[in-house]
Amino acid sequence: MAKILLVEDNEMNRDMLSRRLQRKGYEIVIATDGQQAVALAASESPALILMDMSLPIFDGWEATRRIKAADETRNIPVIALTAHAMAGDREKSLEAGCDDYDTKPIELPRLLEKMELLLNRTPPA
Amino acid sequence: MFNFRSTSLKTKLTLLTMFTSGVVLLMSIVLFGINDLRGIRRTGERDLQSLADVIGASAISSLDFDDAEAAGKALAPLEHKPSILAAAIYAQDDTVLGRYSRDAQAKLAPPPRGADGVHYENRRLLIFKPIQRGTTRLGTIFVEADMSQLHELMRSYVQIGVVILLGAMLVAFVLATGLQRVISGPILALAETTRVVSERKKYSIRAVKQGDDEIGSLIDRFNEMLGAMEKHEKTMGEVNEQLRHSQQQALAATEAKSQFLANMSHELRTPLNAIIGYSEMLEEEAQDAGNEQFVADLEKIHGAGKHLLALINDILDISKIEAGKMELYLETFDLKTMLDDIVATTRLLVQKKSNTLVVQMSPDLGAMRGDLTKVRQALFNLLSNASKFTERGTITLTAARESGSDGGWIVLKVTDTGIGMTREQLGRMFQAFSQADSSTVRKYGGTGLGLAITRHFCRMMGGDVTVASEAGAGSTFTLRLPAEVRDPAREFDTDQLAADLLPKEGNTVLVVDDDPSARDLLKRFLNKEGFHVECAANGPDAINAAKNIRPKAITLDVMMPGMDGWAVLTKLKEEPLVADIPVIMLTIVDDKHFGHALGATEYLTKPVDRDRLSVVIHKLIDPSSPRKVLVVDDDPAVREMLVRTLDRQHWEVSTAEDGRAALDLMATHTPDLILLDLMMPRMDGFEFVSELRKHKEWRSIPIVVITAKTLTKEDRLSLQGHVQKVLQKGDFSLEALLAELREIVRECVSRTPVADTNVEI
Numbered sequence: 001m002a003k004i005l006l007v008e009d010n011e012m013n014r015d016m017l018s019r020r021l022q023r024k025g026y027e028i029v030i031a032t033d034g035q036q037a038v039a040l041a042a043s044e045s046p047a048l049i050l051m052d053m054s055l056p057i058f059d060g061w062e063a064t065r066r067i068k069a070a071d072e073t074r075n076i077p078v079i080a081l082t083a084h085a086m087a088g089d090r091e092k093s094l095e096a097g098c099d100d101y102d103t104k105p106i107e108l109p110r111l112l113e114k115m116e117l118l119l120n121r122t123p124p125a
Numbered sequence: 126m127f128n129f130r131s132t133s134l135k136t137k138l139t140l141l142t143m144f145t146s147g148v149v150l151l152m153s154i155v156l157f158g159i160n161d162l163r164g165i166r167r168t169g170e171r172d173l174q175s176l177a178d179v180i181g182a183s184a185i186s187s188l189d190f191d192d193a194e195a196a197g198k199a200l201a202p203l204e205h206k207p208s209i210l211a212a213a214i215y216a217q218d219d220t221v222l223g224r225y226s227r228d229a230q231a232k233l234a235p236p237p238r239g240a241d242g243v244h245y246e247n248r249r250l251l252i253f254k255p256i257q258r259g260t261t262r263l264g265t266i267f268v269e270a271d272m273s274q275l276h277e278l279m280r281s282y283v284q285i286g287v288v289i290l291l292g293a294m295l296v297a298f299v300l301a302t303g304l305q306r307v308i309s310g311p312i313l314a315l316a317e318t319t320r321v322v323s324e325r326k327k328y329s330i331r332a333v334k335q336g337d338d339e340i341g342s343l344i345d346r347f348n349e350m351l352g353a354m355e356k357h358e359k360t361m362g363e364v365n366e367q368l369r370h371s372q373q374q375a376l377a378a379t380e381a382k383s384q385f386l387a388n389m390s391h392e393l394r395t396p397l398n399a400i401i402g403y404s405e406m407l408e409e410e411a412q413d414a415g416n417e418q419f420v421a422d423l424e425k426i427h428g429a430g431k432h433l434l435a436l437i438n439d440i441l442d443i444s445k446i447e448a449g450k451m452e453l454y455l456e457t458f459d460l461k462t463m464l465d466d467i468v469a470t471t472r473l474l475v476q477k478k479s480n481t482l483v484v485q486m487s488p489d490l491g492a493m494r495g496d497l498t499k500v501r502q503a504l505f506n507l508l509s510n511a512s513k514f515t516e517r518g519t520i521t522l523t524a525a526r527e528s529g530s531d532g533g534w535i536v537l538k539v540t541d542t543g544i545g546m547t548r549e550q551l552g553r554m555f556q557a558f559s560q561a562d563s564s565t566v567r568k569y570g571g572t573g574l575g576l577a578i579t580r581h582f583c584r585m586m587g588g589d590v591t592v593a594s595e596a597g598a599g600s601t602f603t604l605r606l607p608a609e610v611r612d613p614a615r616e617f618d619t620d621q622l623a624a625d626l627l628p629k630e631g632n633t634v635l636v637v638d639d640d641p642s643a644r645d646l647l648k649r650f651l652n653k654e655g656f657h658v659e660c661a662a663n664g665p666d667a668i669n670a671a672k673n674i675r676p677k678a679i680t681l682d683v684m685m686p687g688m689d690g691w692a693v694l695t696k697l698k699e700e701p702l703v704a705d706i707p708v709i710m711l712t713i714v715d716d717k718h719f720g721h722a723l724g725a726t727e728y729l730t731k732p733v734d735r736d737r738l739s740v741v742i743h744k745l746i747d748p749s750s751p752r753k754v755l756v757v758d759d760d761p762a763v764r765e766m767l768v769r770t771l772d773r774q775h776w777e778v779s780t781a782e783d784g785r786a787a788l789d790l791m792a793t794h795t796p797d798l799i800l801l802d803l804m805m806p807r808m809d810g811f812e813f814v815s816e817l818r819k820h821k822e823w824r825s826i827p828i829v830v831i832t833a834k835t836l837t838k839e840d841r842l843s844l845q846g847h848v849q850k851v852l853q854k855g856d857f858s859l860e861a862l863l864a865e866l867r868e869i870v871r872e873c874v875s876r877t878p879v880a881d882t883n884v885e886i
Binding site: 010012013016017019020023091104105106108 | 398
């Protein structure tokens with residue numbers, strides 16, 4: 001099953017989402033800040049990245065920009081997850097290079113749908 | 126004319142004093158004079174009578190003997206009396222016995238004997254007096270005395286009187302001028318004090334009291350009044366200060382509250398996310414494990430969590446709205462996609478109370494430009510309300526496009542067959558924190574914020590939400606939103622303001638079209654071109670408007686219900702008052718000859734080509750009179766380019782190759798706008814600007830500097846306040862330049878009355 005890089009600094013959210021995704025059969029790699037996210041994206045080559053936006057060291061937008069700037073990670077799809085359900089954030093995320101966007105609290109079926117769409121689109125890693 | 130009432134107090138007092146003393150003095154002089162003269166006259170009379178008695182006595186013997194000689198002798202002593210002009214002695218039979226005349230030559234015949242007594246005749250005193258012995262009358266003596274002495278005396282009296290009067294008046298004037306200060310001084314001081322008080326609003330000063338008279342007490346009262354006012358003002362100031370303080374506190378509190386709510390909502394959501402997420406996860410696990418008991422309970426936790434989240438979201442929204450921080454994010458989206466999406470989201474909600482959702486979408490829905498999130502939320506609120514208050518009923522969602530007015534409207538209707546509302550409940554419907562009544566909260570839950578938020582969102586987008594309801598029969602909520610939402614903060618204000626500033630006089634175009642969106646489009650375009658626009662929606666209105674406004678031109682749509690464009694055109698051309706106004710026909714059907722035959726000046730086919738309309742309309746009227754522009758540049762290529770560009774835009778262009786030439790040209794030909802290069806031979810741009818400043822009538826002409834020079838700080842300082850705009854050569858497009866120029870001219874036109882002060886700043 002696909003390897004997912006989950007970038008989330010909130011412990012509970014991270015635990016919850018990773019367990020739920022694991023139950024759905026995904027392999028989960030965890031990053032807790034922007035820097036780690038960029039590093040793991042390069043070393044683990046995940047099939048997809050779920051990126052929280054408010055992160056320590058550097059935020060999700062910056063992490064996404066770096067991931068999309070590097071040749072080896074450019075093709076990994078990124079879904080932005082943000083707590084601010086604002087239209088402006090969506091544009092901001094897409095501008096940073098995110099492939100899709102979802103708001104927190106996570107509605108799992110909706111997120112899974114978006115993930116599957118992106119996973120099927122890209123050739124399997 | 127001299128108006129005594131309006132003269133100053135000083136003058137009044139002086140005049141009064143002088144008038145009074147003058148009248149008194151004059152009266153006494155006259156009375157004394159008259160008395161004196163009477164005394165003198167009486168003395169004269171008495172003297173003359175005793176003289177007559179003496180002479181009469183000495184003439185008795187001559188009368189006895191009828192001796193004329195003796196009578197003459199008796200009269201002889203009169204020679205020593207120079208005032209005696211003539212005398213005579215009459216015998217008993219009134220014949221003249223003897224006579225005397227001072228002027229010997231005159232030999233005047235004495236008058237016939239008159240009655241005894243004293244008579245005045247031509248400044249002469251005539252006396253007839255009997256000559257008696259005992260009681261026997263022997264004859265009569267007549268004496269005539271010259272009284273001109275008395276007249277001399279009278280004249281000198283008058284002269285002396287006048288001199289005394291004048292002298293006295295002079296003294297009175299000097300004294301009055303000095304003494305009136307006693308009265309006018311305090312009053313004037315009081316007046317000055319009141320002036321200072323009212324001008325400077327300084328209630329702490331006091332009028333100075335100079336005496337204990339009525340003015341003194343007036344000043345006392347005045348000072349008391351000032352004291353009261355000072356106290357009052359002080360209290361007012363304190364109250365104001367308190368109010369300001371309270372207001373600031375209130376504002377700060379509101380701000381803090383909104384901030385707190387926003388933060389709290391965010392803080393609350395984080396743990397809530399965990400609750401919702403974990404309950405959902407456990408629910409799934411319980412399902413997988415087949416533990417039905419847990420599934421039901423976990424579903425409840427999950428549902429309650431989501432409900433709580435919705436409430437928190439509402440609170441966050443309303444706090445943002447109250448803090449004025451809610452903003453619009455405009456995007457264009459497909460309505461059908463949005464509606465399908467929302468129907469999918471609400472399906473479960475609708476089915477919860479066994480309701481049926483019926484969706485009716487008109488096929489021409491198309492796209493909408495608005496804030497997608499807010500439209501969704503508004504519609505979601507209505508749908509969730511409907512499902513909340515309806516059981517085993519039908520909820521109908523209708524969506525339609527109304528192409529009626531201003532770019533069209535999107536109308537979204539949610540109708541339910543639920544409990545409905547009474548009239549009183551409807552009144553409180555859209556207020557924040559209020560539901561139909563408190564029992565509703567217990568029964569149905571919710572914050573009561575949903576409708577307040579919905580209404581606010583709709584109004585932000587230029588639409589509104591309305592409700593029709595009947596208790597027991599259900600409700601219909603209608604969202605009416607513009608198909609093209611305009612961001613109020615960005616475009617609308619500036620556009621409309623600029624349009625309002627356009628001069629109306631001699632610059633109005635009448636737009637006649639039954640389609641509001643077409644009217645709006647034309648209005649915007651013509652506003653941008655510098656015209657003031659009036660609109661009419663049908664033929665009769667158009668004809669009335671044309672007569673009232675007398676526009677410079679009319680654009681006339683052909684296809685209109687009722688009276689069509691051709692009928693309007695014919696009618697316009699029949700009215701002598703408006704027959705001369707050029708009419709531009711706008712039509713879908715190309716029927717040029719017909720139009721010209723009816724008297725149309727120009728003929729354009731719809732959709733209107735803006736460039737073409739611009740050319741036509743500028744050809745027909747000169748939009749704003751200031752269209753004369755002077756180009757000052759030493760580079761012939763630049764001049765040529767600017768002339769060509771401006772010429773095409775119907776500017777009247779003149780050129781000069783340097784400042785000196787420009788000044789010469791301006792002596793005969795004042796432009797409305799100057800385009801100025803800085804680096805030029807003979808007289809450069811800086812010198813030209815400072816020369817221009819020396820002429821008052823040229824100061825208000827707007828100047829736009831177009832230069833290749835990189836301006837130093839000093840350059841900028843020397844130009845600052847004197848030129849409207851500095852454009853860097855090669856840095857701007859001709860299109861931008863034209864827009865800029867049009868804007869500057871428009872500004873200058875709209876503020877013409879204060880042009881001087883504005884430009885000098």
